[in-house]
Amino acid sequence: MSETAVDRLGEWVREAYALGAGPLHREPVARGARGLVSRLAVGDAAHALKQPDEAVDEDDVRAEAALLDHLAARGVEVPVHLRATTGAYAVRLPTALGGGTVRVARWVEGVRATSAPSEPAAVGALLAALHRAAPPASSPPGRWWTTAPDVGVFAELASRASDRPWGPVLASRLEDLEVLAALVARAGTSAGPWLVGHRDLHPDNVLVAPDGSLRALDWEDAGPVDPGRELAKVLVQWHVDGDLVDEAAVRTTVAAYRSAGGPGQVRGHDELALVLCTELNFVERQARAALDPRTGDEGLALAEADVDLSLRSYLPRPRTLSRVVELASG
Incomplete structure (x- = not known):
């Protein structure tokens, strides 16, 4: 332009x-x-x-x-x-x-949290403030937030993408994805009560304000959520990179969340359902976009980068997620 x-x-x-x-x-x-x-x-x-x-x-x-x-x-x-x-x-x-x-x-002033260091305690305080102020939700979350694609979907996409850089990566993760999808199926939809949460509070959607506190942006995905599941999602998206868990940061964020009156609790693996649904559904959507001949060059580059990054960094292996649950529920 x-x-x-x-x-x-x-x-x-x-x-x-x-x-x-x-x-x-x-x-x-x-x-x-x-x-x-x-x-x-x-x-x-x-x-x-x-x-x-x-x-x-x-x-x-x-x-x-x-x-x-x-x-x-x-x-x-x-x-x-x-x-x-x-x-x-x-x-x-x-x-x-x-x-x-x-x-x-x-306009909200600040620097994206992906570009500026933020304290784990500030992450917990932000989520607690959002949950305390949130209105109650009268209906449960929809399918995107509660249902994951079957592993057969990913096997088919991996086969179609065998000549793409991310195709073999997807194929190598099929066993993990089957375990994660089964975890989501066992968890089902929580019994509530639900509140209206952000549901996409990863570092790129958060600003570090001049005083070091955090501000949430990009509220397009806001809707009904179980606060414990959103807490687990934040812990994974902020403090896990591939199979590396920042254990001290997980403990600090949970402690700050509880100290600030956050209502959610991570009691077990069921609380992982939200982060797994969103990541698995996102990978499917972006993989289909990358394989769609109607996708333009800019959209294709973005979709392929999203799939590769999600598989390598944003979808931890089951044992890694188990460690997050152990730390958060201790």
Whole structure:
């Protein structure tokens, strides 16, 4: 997109969301599986401008906005959403500006936790604050969060991807994936009570604020969750890399979570179901995208990198996960 087009886009968003007068500057800051995020400064105010790759359901965005308003009213710093002049949260861009949908939220200052060190205690304190302030959920989590693909799905994908760099890696993990999928099946859906949680609180979705505390971003996956299962997911995503477990960090995060009044508990392997479902379903989705001839070059590169990284770093072996449970439940 040319500089002129970027300026036109920013000006259009300024008017659509009544962001006020003053100098305008738009700077892309993140490109992920869901779309582009930019920092849009208008005068002295900064906003987060999101351009999702997929269609946006306004009802889903309204539910997300209501959750963030709920958390903000209880003292949790979150990127609350702004309404357009039409009253909607998500609006369509004109075709001349690229089409698609845009959303605007309050900018939250900080550095991504993947780029800045954060204390394990701060991770536990953040999750506890989110869980304490969260509203109750009246329905259980959906299939993405409770059901994993059958190992036969991965065997078929590995066969189709034998000539891709990640194909042999996937084939080498089939025995592990079968064990992990069986664990998910045994765990089933928890009996509750559930609360409305973030559900994707990995380091890339968290900012380290100037005072060292943490802020949660990217709330598109928020929804019903068992707090113990979300605690286990955070422990795995923050303190496990492949088969390496930072045991001291796991203990510190759990202790800080409990000290701050977090309601979740990791009692056994059932609490691993959430992190396993999300990772296994993500690997399947990205593998299918990588094998789809309709996927563009940029999307293909991202999908293949996601599959490879997930298999090598984000899906630990069963014995590694057992160690996390032992540490967290001790």
